[in-house]
Amino acid sequence: MQKFSIIEKFTELFSELGNCKEEVQKQKIEELYGLMDKMDKKEFKSIFSRELFDKIGKMLEANKLSLENTIVLSKFIGFCNSLQGLCIESFDSSLLGTKFEKMIIEENKKKEGKNEKLLIGLCECFLALSYDTSSELIPVCVPCLLKGALNKEENEEIQKEGEMALLALSCVDQFYDLRQDLYLNEIKEIITYHKEHRNLTCLAYQSIWNLNELHFLKEAAKELEELSKCVDWKKKEVEEISKEESKKELILMRWIEILEIYFLYCNLWNEEYVSLFSSIVQVSRAARENKREICYWCICSLRSAAKNRNVRVEDLLKGGAIDVVLEEMNQSTLDDAIIWNCLNFFLNISRRLKEKEDDEKEEEERKELKRKIFEKMEEKGFEDCEIGFRELVFEVKNLFIAQPCVCLIILFLNLTLKYYRLELTLVK
Known part of the structure; x- marks a missing residue:
């Protein structure tokens, strides 16, 4: 089946769901999952609109789709949505979204006869599909899914359930208590157990x-x-690649995205930062020519690290982050989004290097570090960086705000960086 026919095939197959028996429905849902698995981001977003979720909700209300099959279909959608790293804003306001929310509340209120399996399934679907992860349902869903993820029975069904629970949990808003002391012991136990057994897919792990x-x-x-x-x-991003290769790329990119968020909020220095930066740098270089989206997220993660004062500038230098960002700025074909992150990376570095230390030894170390970084920049052709780099970035930022024409912005960046001069004279 050719790529352009996926949406048509999905629509046709979905329309058949309400007119067949439950067992046949299960087979068709598996087929639908196979089609979802082949979709790219654009195709996926075009299919999963509020209209489609409303249709699923209506089929459930009319008993044309069983609750069990509705949950299975929703899990498949949530799994593919999480893998793609998308946000489906239409689910929360849809008929299916409101029905799932109501069912979770009602099932959770039961003091006797509570169906734990049903509740876990509903919570998995809700968290994997919900855009509003600050929902009041999260305090209900999180303990429920942690319990599901901690189930250590060794059979295929339980393993798949645990994987989906973990994936749904990873969609929870980062500011929620899941990342605080409240559930820390459970999370540690999950990590320890699955690290020892290594019995999950890369995505769940x-x-x-x-x-x-x-x-x-x-x-x-x-x-x-x-x-x-x-x-x-x-292979370039536009070329056909196998389904397995595509999944590996998506999982790799999710790692980089996770690290970008991590570096924004981490509050402790870690001695392993250097090796991690080195790995990100290697991926960025490998992705530079043909996998620009992966390269973009690598630069984003380094920019976030440079901004965080709990990450040492020295570690960024040792891990090769300075080199790879300068290499990106030296590319003949410049990507405005990536270059903007490169400029912000050095703006953050510049701010931190300007801050003098009270301790005499630390002040000497700061000056030495500053000298090394400037030498790196001069080696790559960026002269006079100490004089004008900070001013240049602020001028670029002002241009972004004042000038809506993207073409002029890109032209400005290209002209500036083409001649390798980061001086104030270029932006006057």
Whole structure:
């Protein structure tokens, strides 16, 4: 089946769901999942509108789709949605979204005869599909899904349930108590158990680490290196790749996205930062020519790290982050989104290097670090950076705000960086 026919095939197959028996429905839902698995982001977003979720809700109300099959279909949608890293805003206001919310509340209120399996399934669907992850349902869903993820029975059904629970949990808003002391012991137990048994898919295993901010950096670096070996970096993004290759790329990109968020909010220095930066740098270089979206997220994660004062500038230098950002700025074909993150990376570095230390020894170390970074920049052709870099970035920022024409912005960046001069004279 050719790529352009996926949406038509999905629509046709979906329209048949309400006119067949439950067992046949299960088969058709598996087929629908196969089609979802082949969709790219644009195709996926075009299919899963509020209208489609309303249709599923109406089929459930009219008993044309059983509750069990509705949950299975919703899990498949949620799984693919999470893998793609998309946000389906239409689910929350849809008939299906409101029905799931009501069912979760009603089932949770039961003091006797509570159906734990049903509740876990509903919570998995809700968290994996809900855009509003600050919902009041989260305090209900999180303990329920942690319980599901901690189920250690060794059979295929329980394993799949645990994987979906972990994936749904990884969608929870990062500011919620899931990342605080309230559930820390449960999260540690999940991580320890699954690390020892290694019996989950890469995506589910990744989701465990997404729940824990304490000590996942060495493991993240290892995962990046392993996944990097599975990607054909010579193939361009527009070229056809196998389903397995596509999944590996998506999982690799999710790791980088997780790290970008981690670096924004981490509040402790970690000695493993250097090796992790080194892994991100290797991925960025490999992705530079043909996988620009992956390259973009690599630069984003380094920009976030440079902004966080709990991450040492020295570690960014040792891990090769300075080099790879400068290399990106030296590309003949510049990507405005990536270059903007490069400029912000150095703006953050510049701010931090300007802050003098009270301790004499630390002040000497700061000056030495500053000298090394400027030498790096001069080696790459960026002269006079100390004089004008900070001013240049502020001028670019003002241009972004004042001038809505993207073409002029890109032209400005290209002209500035083409001649490798980061001086104030260029923006006057």
